Amino acid sequence: MKIDLTEVLQSIGNEADIDESLPVDFAADGLKLTGPVKVALHLTNTGGSILLAGKVTTEVELECSRCLKPFTTKLEAEIAEEFSHSVQTSQARKELELKEDDFVYPIDQDNTIDLTELVRQELLLSLPFKPLCLNQCPGINKEGEK
Numbered sequence: 001m002k003i004d005l006t007e008v009l010q011s012i013g014n015e016a017d018i019d020e021s022l023p024v025d026f027a028a029d030g031l032k033l034t035g036p037v038k039v040a041l042h043l044t045n046t047g048g049s050i051l052l053a054g055k056v057t058t059e060v061e062l063e064c065s066r067c068l069k070p071f072t073t074k075l076e077a078e079i080a081e082e083f084s085h086s087v088q089t090s091q092a093r094k095e096l097e098l099k100e101d102d103f104v105y106p107i108d109q110d111n112t113i114d115l116t117e118l119v120r121q122e123l124l125l126s127l128p129f130k131p132l133c134l135n136q137c138p139g140i141n142k143e144g145e146k
């Protein structure tokens with residue numbers, strides 16, 4: 001999903017809020033979304049770049065790592081990223097890759113940014129390493145003894 005930054009870019013200090021559901025589908029990444037992907041973001045024009053901060057939330061179906069049953073859970077990821085026009089050239093990109101912890105996303109020529117890729121990455125990173133349907137999930141063996 002693309003966001004138009006034209007107004008925010010007009011002068012330093014301009015701010016805007018984004019509060020929307022994204023029409024996305026991350027099935028190709030193995031994410032089974034069971035609810036809308038909602039983003040609540042605050043944009044600030046700092047002069048050299050646009051700061052984007054807030055969070056993305058959704059609901060997904062996961063498989064319990066103990067009993068292997070599917071269950072749904074909420075995912076929430078914090079977002080704090082920087083977007084800039086100055087990363088348009090490949091030379092600038094190369095320089096940016098050298099300092100990875102300071103990654104800046106590009107703003108397109110038409111003053112838009114694409115949130116889909118950012119949201120995709122943040123959601124994948126927020127997936128639990130060992131998902132559990134319950135904190136005290138008895139696991140697959142006890143389930144079968146019932």
Ligand SMILES: [Zn+2]
Binds near residue numbers: 069133
């Ligand atoms: Zn379980």
